[in-house]
Amino acid sequence: MxxxxxxxxxxxxxxxxxxxxxxxxxxxxxxxxxxxxxxxxxxxxxxxxxxxxxxxxxxxxxxxxxxxxxxxxxxxxxxxxxxxxxxxxxxxxxxxxxxxxxxxxxxxxxxxxxxxxxxxxxxxxxxxVDIQSEAIKISERVHDNFTQLVINGDDTSTIVDVIGQIFKENICYYDQYFDKLYYKNKVILCDNKEKLKEINILLGEKSTYKIGPNRKIYGYIIFLDIDKDIEVEDLYNTLSHANTALILDTQKKISSMQIEDRHKNEFIHDIIMNNIKSQVEVEARAKVFGWMFTNNIRAMVIDIDDFKEQYLKIYKNDQSAQVLNDELENIREHMLNDVIRIVKSYYISSVYAILSDSIIFLLQSDREEDREKSHLLACGKEVRKSTRENYDFTVTIGVGEEKTSIVDVHESYKEAQMSIKIARVIFKKNAYMLYSELGVYRVLYSIYENEDVKSFCDSKIGSIVDYDRKYDSDLLDTLINIAENDWNLKTTAEKMYMHYNTIKYRYKKICSILAEDLSHSEARLSIGLALKIYQMNL
Missing domain, CATH: 3.40.1390.20 (HprK N-terminal domain-like)
Structure with a gap:
């Protein structure tokens, strides 16, 4: 054409x-x-x-x-x-x-x-002049057609069907935002690896046209009979009108979804904050969204590591910084959408709420305990792998215990939060932690904010903290690494990429400042507990 x-x-x-x-x-x-x-x-x-x-x-x-x-x-x-x-x-x-x-x-x-x-x-x-005049007439006619579709509120399938009729081409539309493929009045949900793999093959082999405003990409029109190396420049004038129609259609759906998501978020927030006191109230509000809470249920929290720190590094009053902020927000949006897609593939009836840089999932299951742990582990492993490989970010995942009633799931949420906090003390980032496997850390978590405990912590390692502050040194970090490496100086030197003699010298300095003989197990236990309490209070 x-x-x-x-x-x-x-x-x-x-x-x-x-x-x-x-x-x-x-x-x-x-x-x-x-x-x-x-x-x-x-x-x-x-x-x-x-x-x-x-x-x-x-x-x-x-x-x-x-x-x-x-x-x-x-x-x-x-x-x-x-x-x-x-x-x-x-x-x-x-x-x-x-x-x-x-x-x-x-x-x-x-x-x-x-x-x-x-x-x-x-x-x-x-x-x-004749061909240009005809092109203008065609463009106006196409513009009128698409404008009418948007005004009439026609769905995406109708818009895609009209695009195919105008071009007289065999096309499909991959809605990347909602993971749906539109082809010949059929809507295929692309929420699993196999379907996404098929889409990626099409995008790699066929000629495509991006749909979306500015730098955002909502989806792709895929020309199924036109190979990748064949241009579709002659279609771009008409495609610009199709782009407008599909952008408006997507933004309408996004707006509707955002309103619904806000109400869902408020509902889940009330659940995890224990603002709902009766099963009847839960069932009535859940019915509005078509949800049913019939099985045992637990909370899982997935939190993006260091996201706020990266966000705060960028100053919004700078024009280039604003662009970086927009890109970071776009990454966050796609990252969280991928997390949702993966978790939904493991727990199809799960519900969730997005809170800034974390997602809270309420997961239902009727599996036996061992099978459920394996299922949770596989889900968490895939989420962490996908996030690290596709977005160069990591996430920490905390999972609470199962509760028999939805009105008690706020306890599971607190357990999931505790699991994340302790996981970051132990593993720093990119961690997965079940509340049931926290062990002694559950005891520490219940007391780490106690004033007597803080006083104990200060009495054990306060002198090192003061020394670092006074001389701008990093002996505390060295001590933490030594303790984490089971007090093995050689292993610590390798992990910190330092010479063994440097670590040995620092170790002697630390023992001197603490006035402790750290070769004794009791001293190591006390210092180790103090370090963990200190890190939990950061």
Whole structure:
């Protein structure tokens, strides 16, 4: 569906039946935007691309030694063809010039000597104006069609169907935002690895057109019969109108979804904050969203590591920083959507709430304990792997205990939060922790904010903290690493990428400042507990 006129089309003009193509047959389908007369050897500065140059041949005869150079310059300037009256000044165009034109893809046409320039220019311009006028009419008609679709509130399937009819092409639309594929009035949910793999193959092999505003991508129109290396430039004018319609359609769905998500978030927030006191209230509110809480239920919290820190590094009052902020927000949105998709593939009836840089899932299951632990572990492993590989971020996951009633799930949420906090003390980031496997840390968590406990912590490692603050050293970090590596100085040196003697020296310094003999197990236990309490209070 070409909306432009080519050199080939121009040559089909009845008055041009005696024109002869001498070279450049491979370039006959290049677009023509205008025609002009060449009467000097430097017509290139004014060229905008797509021109046919009409010449008596005088310039080329006068500068015959530079003919090949002029040809290349015309090609580089975007000129698509040379219409020349060969017999006026030449007997024949030199063979090496014709061979060069074939090589670089530049059309040379012999114009009969008796034809006046106006008899060439007027029909050519008339053809160009006619095709441009028709293109405008088509564009207006397409614009009206899509505008009417949006006004009428037609769904995505209808819009995609109209696009296919207009193009007379076999197309589908992959809605990346909602993970859906629209094809021949069918809607296919792409919420598993196999479907997403098929989509990625299509995107890699077929010609596509991105749908979305500015830098955002909502989806792709995929031309199923057009290979990747074939351009669809001639469709772009019409596609721009399709883009507008699909953007409006997507934004309408996003807006509706955001309103519903806000109400869902408020409901789940009330559940985990223990603001709902009766099973009857839960069931009534859940019914609005089509939810049912019938099985044992637990909370799982997935929190993006260091996201706030990265966000706060960027100052919003700077224009370039605002762009980075937008990109970071876009990454967060896609990352959380991927997390939701993965968890939903393991727990199809799960419900969730998004809180800034974390997601709270309420998971229902009727599996036996061992099978359920394996299932949770597999889900957490896939979430962490996907986030790390696709977004260069990590997440920490905390999982609370199962509760028999939804009104008690706020306790599971607190357990999941505790699991995340303790997991970060032990593993720093990219961790997965079940509340049931916290062991002694559950005891520490219940007392770490107690003033007597803080006093104990200060009495054991306060001198090291003060020393670091006074001398701007990092002995506390070294001590933490030594304790985490089971008090093995050699292993600590390897993990910290330091010389063994450096760690050995620091260890002696630490023992001196603490006035402790850290070779004794009791001293190590006390210092180890103090370090963990200190880290939990950071």
């Amino acid at each position: 070409n909306n432009y006129i080519s050199v080939r089309d121009i040559l089909k003009t009845p008055d041009f039946k005696n024109f002869e193509v001498l070279a450049g047959n491979s370039a006959l389908d290049n677009e023509v935007t205008s025609i002009t007369i060449m009467d000097s050897p430097d017509p290139f500065p004014w060229s905008k691309g797509g021109e046919i140059v009409l010449s008596s041949g005088y310039v080329f005869k006068k500068y015959e030694d530079e003919f090949d150079d002029l040809l290349v310059k015309m090609k580089d300037a975007g000129i698509v063809a040379l219409f020349i009256k060969v017999e006026r000044y030449f007997k024949n165009i030199p063979m090496h010039i014709l061979e060069l034109a074939d090589q670089i893809g530049f059309v040379i046409v012999n114009v009969p000597i008796e034809m006046a320039f106006k008899d060439v220019i007027n029909p050519t311009l008339s053809r160009i």
